[in-house]
Every structure is written in structure tokens, then in C-alpha cells.
Amino acid sequence: MDRIAVVTGAAGGMGQAISRRLHQDGLTVVGIDIRWGADDDRLSDIMTCMTADLTDQGAVASLFETINEIHGRIDVLVNNAGTCMMSDFPTIPEDEFRQQMAINFDSCFHCCQAAIPFMMKRQSGDDTVRKIINISSNGAYNFDVFDPPHYRASKAAMDALTKDLARRYATDRISVNSIAPAMTETPLFNVVSEEVLAKAISAMPHGTAMQPSQIAAWVGFLAGDGGDVCSGNVIILNQGRDVR
Numbered sequence: 001m002d003r004i005a006v007v008t009g010a011a012g013g014m015g016q017a018i019s020r021r022l023h024q025d026g027l028t029v030v031g032i033d034i035r036w037g038a039d040d041d042r043l044s045d046i047m048t049c050m051t052a053d054l055t056d057q058g059a060v061a062s063l064f065e066t067i068n069e070i071h072g073r074i075d076v077l078v079n080n081a082g083t084c085m086m087s088d089f090p091t092i093p094e095d096e097f098r099q100q101m102a103i104n105f106d107s108c109f110h111c112c113q114a115a116i117p118f119m120m121k122r123q124s125g126d127d128t129v130r131k132i133i134n135i136s137s138n139g140a141y142n143f144d145v146f147d148p149p150h151y152r153a154s155k156a157a158m159d160a161l162t163k164d165l166a167r168r169y170a171t172d173r174i175s176v177n178s179i180a181p182a183m184t185e186t187p188l189f190n191v192v193s194e195e196v197l198a199k200a201i202s203a204m205p206h207g208t209a210m211q212p213s214q215i216a217a218w219v220g221f222l223a224g225d226g227g228d229v230c231s232g233n234v235i236i237l238n239q240g241r242d243v244r
């Protein structure tokens, strides 16, 4: 049986690593991003690349219709698309606030809404567990690091959705979890100054940022058999930084 995984933000640092991992694990991967890089056609070896703005709910709905038409099923959804906007709290412009929530939270909400009806449609005898894996952030839990409040709030909202959907769809065999990484070396590092970045990395217990492949390994685990019995959890990945 061919298992189908949809990965959002698949052109980015974490998204590429997650797509590669799921491909290596034998899944057929459909990657979605708002933009692909000039040399991203090399990624077609590991995934089918589709383009959409995931803040557009209508576009999300028709995208998932298309994916289901082509592949006939959706087994795994990884909500990874996101960004971190850095204005200081008193001066966060309204459109930045809306955009931050739309990219990080609304996209996840609408992808779940669009994917779950297809995850629920099963042929008789198919009792495999479907998986939703939301890429949250340590920023929703650690208030010592630099993350701005609208970023934290967008990820906290995502994690509340994780728990709601986990409970709501447990008996339908859909498991829903969040993975909340700390500093992981991707192009998103460019949103902060070198000084802020160096300070945040030096606070990591290993003295280094984490690698996207390390986060992808956890996504692979949840997408596999081990993830069948895990739902409603926020899995913190930070080298043990915040253990008190």
C-alpha cells in the first residue's frame, strides 16, 4: 500500500528535511510551498512539488481535493509552513499581526479541515492510523528566548488545535501531535541579527543549533508505527535546555 504524505512549507529548511525523511521511509510525498527556489526542481526526486498560498482557505480546499483525486488517500499531514515576524510588541502593525497568525496558525487549521475528511474515508479493512504532525515551536513555552509575542501566540494556538483534534478524532484513528523545536539551523535564522542568534545558540546545552534532519527524524518516527499510539502531545526538542 502506497502511503501519501503532505508536507507544507516543503521548500524550506525543515520542510525539505522532513520530505526527504518521509521519502526515505517509503512514503509518497506531496510538498506544498508558496515559492520554490530556482534549483528546487532537484527536489522532484523526493516529492511532487505544488505551489499554493496556504493562508488562502479556498486554495487549500481545492489543493487537497486535487491531491486526493490524484492519490486517492491522505495518510500523513505535516503542517510545517511558517515564519517568524520580529516587530516589537507595542509597534506590531495590524497587518503583520494578521499575517503572522495566518501563516502559522490559519494555514494549519485549514489544512487540517481539508485533510481530515479524506483521512476518514477508508476502504473496509484499512485500520491504519492517519497522522497529523504540527511543527510548533519552543517559543510558545520558553519566555527567556527572543521570540516575539505574535509568533508565540500563533504556535500556542496550533498546540491547542493539536489537542482538540487529537481528542476529537481518536476513535477515528487519526493521531495528532505537535513537535516544538528550539534553535534549528534553517534559512529562518535570517530573521534575527547575528548577535541575537549567537546568544540563542550559546544557550543550547550542546552549544550548537539543531539540524533539520534531527527534527525530521522525529516526524518520521511519528509517521511510522511508533506514532500509532501517541496522540495529543507536544514534543519538545531542545537538547534539554529548559529542564528545571
Ligand SMILES: NC(=O)c1ccc[n+]([C@@H]2O[C@H](COP(=O)([O-])OP(=O)(O)OC[C@H]3O[C@@H](n4cnc5c(N)ncnc54)[C@H](O)[C@@H]3O)[C@@H](O)[C@H]2O)c1
Residues within 6 Å of the ligand: 008, 009, 010, 011, 012, 013, 014, 015, 032, 033, 034, 035, 052, 053, 054, 055, 080, 081, 082, 083, 084, 103, 107, 135, 136, 137, 138, 139, 180, 181, 182, 183, 184, 185, 186, 187, 188, 189
Ligand atoms: N528554524 C527554527 O529554529 C525553528 C524553531 C522552531 C520552530 N520552527 C518552525 O519550523 C517551521 C519551518 O521553518 P524553517 O525553519 O524550515 O523556515 P524556512 O523559512 O526555511 O521554511 C518555511 C517555509 O514555509 C513557507 N511558507 C511561508 N508562508 C507560506 C504560505 N503562506 N504558504 C505556503 N508556504 C509558506 C516558506 O516559503 C518556506 O519555504 C516553521 O513553522 C517554524 O515556525 C523553526
